[in-house]
Amino acid sequence: MAEIRASFFVECEELLEALQDGLHALETGTDDGDAIHVIFRAVHSIKGGAGAFGLDHMVTFSHRYETVLDAVRDARLAVTTDLLGLFFRAADHLSDIVRAAREDEDFPVATSAALLSELDAHAADPQPADQPQEPDFAPVALSLDLLNDPETKNETALNRYQIYFTPEPELFETANDVPHIFAALAELGDLTVKCDTNRVPTLNQLAPEAVYLSWALSLDTIVDEAEVASIFEFVDGLCELQILPGPTTSVADEADTSAEPGKSNASSAPLSEPEASAPPRDTKNKTFVRVDIERVERLVNLVGELVINQAMLSQSMQSAGLSPHSDAMNGLEEFQRLTRDIQDSVMMIRAQPVKSLFQRMSRIVREASASVSKDVRLITDGETTEVDKTVIERLADPLTHMIRNAVDHGIEPAHARVENGKPAQGAIHLRASHRSGRVIIDVSDDGGGIDRARVFQTAKDKELVSADANLSDADIDNLLFLPGFSTASSVSDLSGRGVGMDVVRTAIHALGGRITISSEPGQGTLFSISLPLTLAVLDGMVVDVAGETLVLPLSVVSETLTLTKANVEALGPGRSVVRNRGAFLPLLDLGSVLGYRTISDSFVDRIALVLTLEDEVSIALVVDEIQDQRQVVIKGLDDSFYRAPGIAAATILGDGQIALILDPADIVAHANAGGAISSTYHVQEARA
Template sequence: MSIDLSQFIPTFLEESFEGLELMETSLLGLDQGDSETINAIFRAAHSIKGGAGTFGFEAVAEFTHLVETLLDEMRDGRRTITESGVELLLESVDCMRLLIEAIRDDTSCETSKINEVAQQLENALNQDSVTTDANDSAAVTIEDSNATSATAGLVKWQIQFIPEHHLVQTGNDPILLFSALTELGEVTVECDGKNLPSLEDIDAEEVYLEWHITLVGDTDEEQIREIFEWVEDECVLIITQAPLTETTNVVEGKNNNDCTEELAVNNADIHANSVAKTPDARQVTAISTGNTAQATAPEILNQNAVENPIQPEPVSSSNLPNNTNSQSTTASKGKADAGSIRVGVDKVDSLINLVGELVITQSMLSELGTDFELSKVEKLSAGLEQLLQNTKELQESVMRIRMLPISFAFNRFPRLVHDLEKKTGKVIDLITYGEQTELDKTVMEQIGDPLIHLVRNAVDHGIEPADVRLSKGKSEKGQVVLNAYHQGGSIVIEISDDGSGINREAVFNKAKEKGIIDGNSPLTDAQVFDLVFEPGFSTAAQVSDISGRGVGMDVVKKNIQALGGRIQVESTIDVGTTFKINLPLTLAILDGQLVRVGTETYIIPLITIVESLQTQIEHINRVSGNMVLYRLREDNVPVIPIYQLFNIEADTTNVEHALLVVVEADGQKIGLLVDDLLAQQQVVIKSLKDNYQQVEGISGATILGDGSVAMILDIPGMINMALKTAQYNQGHGQHYHQESAGVLQ
């Protein structure tokens, strides 16, 4: 079957440009030991490489593989993050952008620059990290005639100190902090008075200044932070390590003591006498694009690339010289390409008919409102009922417009598997089911990358080589199966292979070796298999450009959870592995059951509810560890009082003759103790994470008809909370009946 992959290229381009922007911005603010930032840069590069490989853009994939490998060494601590290394990565981002822009514009790009940077990447990778550090040190010695062997063991720190206005009112004095810093090494201080108000508006008890400090000494970040620990809640403190290029003990011709004395003046005097230091060329190029880095120091300074060696915020690539036009063009083209959707004519016709019905209903209600009388109440009620029906149908029709067959996501994999067969030498048969199962466009776009990771993982880790399969009595051709189907109000996507399965012991031992688990607590198979989603976890013996770097699986889980979904792993040795993803059909609407607990209203997703019932005393079983089980036919269901979980007052605190809503997720059941069952209705989901922060047991919020806010319960999260509570009680000697442990595990 011939598949046209070109329809997916605009999405790849948009995501790639976003990834490049993230890489560039993060590189500009990259610090030694900043693991979260380096991981984010690495994931962006890995996603670009994976997408490029899918669509056959070999030049992008091969070049990005070099970048990714260098980043991999940095994030694992095998290579020190140096200024020269960051500069090389920034130039690499420029080259990646040139390659992707050439794809977007269907043109060729200059290969000499790309080849040159690729050679530099290869040279860097061929050097051992220790050798690289030694070469960097030698280069510094040549560039800086003032540097001597006395610099051994010294570290250069850049400190940005922005106190809150009321700092001195709490008895703290910045001058004393700077004086304490001088005990750690040689200190250089710059004062920034850009926020000083006019003279008549100055309050003598307020601090309006910011300070940029350079400290050179045999010290570490923890010692610096100890000096500022008394004011850490009353300031912005940014500490970064910088390359040690020179040592000096003067500031504007003064020694450290003179500097301290000079700072001990009032705010107005400091502002009047503060001098903006000129950044050296190395500092400027560290936050500039590849083009700017090639300019001489005077040219860079004339471009006003920076005003201070330390930037209070990461520098946006859109603000950098020689790059603005390129970035704006990229952004506009990417967004334009991604702003369309194919809609069937029948769906459009349905919308038009519904709009017509709404117009008729609106006209009728307007006429009733002109000269309203009590005799028209019945007609008004009928009109409102019709309006409600039309609105509901319109909502469903609009949602259907956003629904696309999952074949849009599945169609990219035949080419991917075909290419992987060539790289691995394996023989693989890709089988797909449920291609016409529809999914919301937003969900479809965000699930693409996790699916790519899982398919690549199945091919590289799951399927054995042909000779190994034959020795096990299997067919030499391995199978990767993609299946999608609706289940209630959600969609289930399964990625299965008939390979070697997951070695439980290998995963357990690797997790213990990495310190992810202590190895003393017993874990179920499901809990062990869930460890493969830990960041940086991998049991691959060799690293390839397909997988095995310990990246991807953690991204898979994060992306799925961000969509309100969950992922499960089932595996049997020499039989195969299945990754099962449950996703909501849409991110906007939820069918929910409203329940009341005390004065609070909560929403339980309708698809998770098994049944609601009035408890009976004879079915209640109290066990040690403060656990209550309710016998529901053949199951012992743990009872979770919502009022205890969220620390609120409730009308009903006794489980006897109470209302119990039995819910199920991931094959596990719990009973939620509530005060009252209210209505069932569709609600519009509002993200709690975007507007506040993620709360365990809560998946989002909604606004009810009366204007009040109701929380949407995250049933898998609540089950997880119940499991943690049970394990905690068990670990503290509150052993409960074996049946209860079995239910939650």
């Protein structure tokens, strides 16, 4: 029972996601006509499963929620902005009830009273959506008595349907049952059921949780195919279903045909041999297996150890002096290829779309905007972008701080927006994309932008910067990340304690990422987060610098250069550029930037790596030697280690040596701050 209960809550997460998708489709006007049915099915399925586990409050709330949804589904209630807002709040509340039940917490039932009252008010007095309040016709209830009425028997057309139904194990885990489905079908007309038991194994081979039965059904009814299919809407995706319409006949014809001796009903043939006539299984349907995340993490760790051992084996065989064309070396190459394929497959298992994270942010926007009495909507893009599961989990907290900050500080009050020629409703954009081997998440708003004068003055008042400091716009923007900094005049539920943006930067750095700010006064602010795709394995270039072995992400290395007198030009002490493909690139000595040695006077005959970062900035990094290109397993540095600029993590090489993994963008930022390079090279002016 514990396993079934756990499976139910996993199913609830999927249903809540579908519920949010449907509500979002209604809100944005992208509804294709099926959204309300998706919403209703999600709430109904949660209610059914909750009843099986005795979760009474979840059942009560879901039932009264779906009552209002049913009124909308039947066009008895129009979807207005206020009603849609109520549906969103009810979905959020239902999510809280599910979470409390999953964690065995006592949910404060009284908190549901206000929402239930609002839902009941709409259910008690529904307003019709697309029809007059008082219909000018008398509704006709269809029943089986109509089929037996002598006056209508000869005039009633019957539709015949052959139905092939095979449930999946998940159907029973959601508290659905086959007899109830068939009972609902029987209410539509004359139903004949034939069960196929050919796949049932012997008792010693029987798996208790497997499903071996399938059914072939024949239904004669006066309703159309859509209504027949609606019987199965609550088990959509939990079964294999095919509904095949047959010839339309009258009740009288059906009676004559069944009574005529020597003739059999053609439609009954499939029922006698369902295994022969049932349609083949659709091999294109995907089957999903739910696996405990701890098992996936163990598999990832084992693959990491496999990569390390493969590197050790490769280095040992090379040290032994074996011929590159020997059978052993050929086998090693095949082993390397298989190791990479396994690693890629495991990373795909860990990768998840950011959709679930973005949906959580929708709730944050609703609650934060209500708290400060602002009208703000969230616009998302790139929800299908896949990121390592660990990254998604640890990104929720910093994103929450940023969204709340955008609502509270970024978006102006409605009257101020209207005065400035903007719509009264503010907008926050949340985007995700892949770029240069990393995932980029942008949080932007169309508010008033950063008031840099106020930020600078606040920093001086709090003695976070000296009174005579001369800071650029970018430096002032970065003051927002200082511990204890806040421009809020008073402490509120959203801000004022000076811990938000500092927490954001700390969390992003812990993930091996970076965060940057850009803002235009009166136009808005953009926070851009750059994160690694995975926290497990990366393709790296192993280099030697001043006797140290280092690893650079291969995704940022575009080419290598040999420096000569013709392509290197000095601009001043410690500042040089290299000519490459008609452009000048800043030249950095990696050893001096990391503090391994003093700045070199000459770079002639040295090796340089041309790096292209995600912001399209290119630089040339001088190294002593390139060892190899290989996969390396990322080993995060413990919090007890000092976070040195430019160092992202560490790894274990094939010879057992520990090597540091570098963060190229952080190296450039650190070199820029130390005066090694400037943010923009005006080479032509410097030469003049």
